[in-house]
Amino acid sequence: MGERPWCRGRSEGGSRAPRAMPSIVSFIFIWSAAAITAGADTGLPREKDYDYDPPVPGSYNLPVVKAAPDGAILDSNGTSLNLRDLTHGRITVLSFIYTRCAAPKACPYATSVMSQLHLLSVEDKTLAKNMRIVSMSFDPDYDTPQHLAAYAESMREEKSGCEWDFATAKSHSELDSILSAYGQAVDKRPDPADPQGPLYHILRVFLIDREGRIRNIYSSGTLDLRLVLADVKTLLLEDTTKVEIRK
C-alpha cells in the first residue's frame, strides 16, 4: 500500500498523526486484503446484513421527501459555493461525514459505499455522466479544505468516473443551519478522546434527484450499495419533470 497523501501532509506539518488515522489505515488495509482475495464473482453479492435480492430499478417509486436544503460551503479547493450547486443537475448521493470518525458502521462505512459507487461509475458511462457523490464534513475545524483535498485523493481510487466532491461548511453557524435542515444529529462525545471519534452522530446519506429534491434517506441499516444503485437507476429511468415538488 502506498503512502497516502493526506497522511504525508500531516507528517510534514510536524504534528501528530490524525486520531482517526489508525482506523482508516486499518480500513484501507482490510480493503486491500479483500482485493487480493477477490473471487470471480460477477454480481454484487448479498451480505449477511442485507440478505435479500435488491429491487429492479424502475419497478417502484421513490416519493419526494422534501427539497434538499441549501447552505454556504467550502469545497476541497477552498472555493465558496452554495450546497445547492452540488445538489442540482445530477442525481446526487450526499453523505454527511467527518474524517476523524472511527465508528466502523458510520463514516468509514459510508465512505466505503461511496467509494464503491464511484468505482461502479468508472465503468458505467451513464452513471459517470449523471451521478454525483458529495461527502460533506460536519467537522470544519479539523476537516479543512486542505485536509479534505488530501482525504479525497486517498479515497478516490480512480480519477475517472462520476464527480465526487468533498466539502465542509463555511462557518459553524452555517454548519448548524445545514445540519438542522437535513436532520443530521451531531453532538460532542463526553470524552473527546473516545476511540470512536470525538463526535456522536446518526449516519445519514441522502439521495437527491436532479431537481434538488430528497428522494431517499439511508442509515447504516439501509445503506446497501445494491439499494443505492437501484435507487439511482430508478431516478435515471423516471421523467423527473412529472414529479411534484412538496415543500
Place this chain on the structure above:
Amino acid sequence: MKARINSQLIVLALSFTFSLIVARADETCSSPYLARIDGQEEFVYVWTLGVEGLGDGADKLVTVDVRPGSRNYGKVISSTSVDGRNEAHHGGFTDDRRQLWLAGLDSSRLFIFDVHTDPAKPRYVKTIDNFAEATGGAIGPHGAYALPGRVLIPCLSNAKDHGGRTALVEYSNDGNYIATHWMPTKDAAQGAANANLADGYGYDARVLPRKNALLTSSFTGWNNYMMEFGKLTADPEAMKHFGGTMVIWDFHTRQPKKIFEVPGVPLEIRWAWGDKHNYAFTATALSSKLWLVYLDNRGEWQAKDVAPISDVKGGVLPVDISLSADDKTLFIDSFGDGKCRVFDVSDPQKPKQIYEKQIGRQVNMVSESWDGKRVYFTSSLLEHWDKKGDENEQFLRGYSWDGKELKPQFDLDFTALKLGRPHHMVFGSTKIGPNRTVASN
C-alpha cells in the same frame, strides 16, 4: 471491477459484525433503526388518555422516574397536556431519539414532543392536525415507527366510511408528509400473493432490516374502536368488521408480497432479534392464539398458529406482547382477565407457557427493558373498551423479572393522580445526555 467490490463488501461485513451487535435499540419492542440508550432506562413516558372530569380532562404525556435510588423513583415527575381528548393510543421516537410522536386514534392528530433537550421533561413542539387531508383519506394513526430520517405511521381506518380499509403513512422527521401506501384489498392487491384473502385492514407495522421485510397486522376501523365495547359485541354486523390477515411487504419498495390468513385480529408484531432468527410473533385478540410468521426452508414466508393463549372458554383478549432481547421469553398481556402470561419461545415453533401473574383487573401494554430485568405494565385499551366501575383500574405498575417471577416494584394509580387512562409506554434517558444519537447505528 465487480469482483473487487464483492470482496470489499464481504470483508466490510466481517469487520462490522461487532458494531452491529451493539447497534440495537434498548427496549425490546422498539424499532431497530432507533438510537439506543446506553444502560438502564431512566424514564418511562406514558401516553395517557384524558378522562372527562378527572384533572384537566385532556390527553397528556406523563413522565415517570425509574432511576434506581432516585428519591422520585416510581413517581410522576412531569406531565404535559395536549389539546383535548384524542383517543391517545401509541407513539414512537424518531430514529435519532430527539422527538416523540404521539398519535390520537379519534382525532387523527399527531403530537410531537422534544425529548432531547431535557429528557426528564419532554417539551411539546407542534401538532400535525391535517392528517386525513394530507394522506389522502387515511385516519386513525396507530403510532409512529422510526425509519431512517422518517416515521412510518400504520393507520386503522379511512375518512370515507370510517371502516377498516386503511393505509401505511410516512412523514419525514421534520413533519413533512411523504407518502401513503394503502393496504392491499381483493380488488387492489397490488401484486401480492393470496389476493383473495386481502381485507385492507391495518394495525402494527414492523421491519426486519436484514431481510428487507415489512410485516403488518390488522384490527378494525373507527366505527368499531370508538364504539362502546358492550354494544359492539352485541352487534353481529359490527363484529364482522375485524381484520384477519397479515401482510409481508418488500420494505424498500413498500410493495405487498404475500397475504396470510390469521383469523381473530392479529395485533402487535415482534420480530426476533437474533442474527439468524427470521421470524416474528403476534397474538390474535379475538381467538386467543399465538402466531408465528417465519421464513421456511425454501425461503418462503409462512404463518402458523403455534400455541393457545390460555384455555379460558371464549378467550382472554390477548393484547400487547413483548419479546425478550435474547428471543427466549415472550410476555403476553390479556385484557380480559388482567393477566400476564410468560411463554418460553426458545423453540419458536413450540412455545410453552411457563408463568402467569395477575397484574390487575385489566391490563394492556407491557414493556420490557433490554436487559430483561424490568417489566412495566399499563391498563387502558381504548376509552370505550375499558372495563367499567371497580373493574376500571388505571395504573402503571413496575415489576422486576428474574427469569422466574414478576415482583412488584412500584404502583401508580392514574385515577387517584387525576391523570387519566395510561396507555403506551416508551423509555427515556439522560445517560447519553445531549448526545442523543449513536455513531454506530
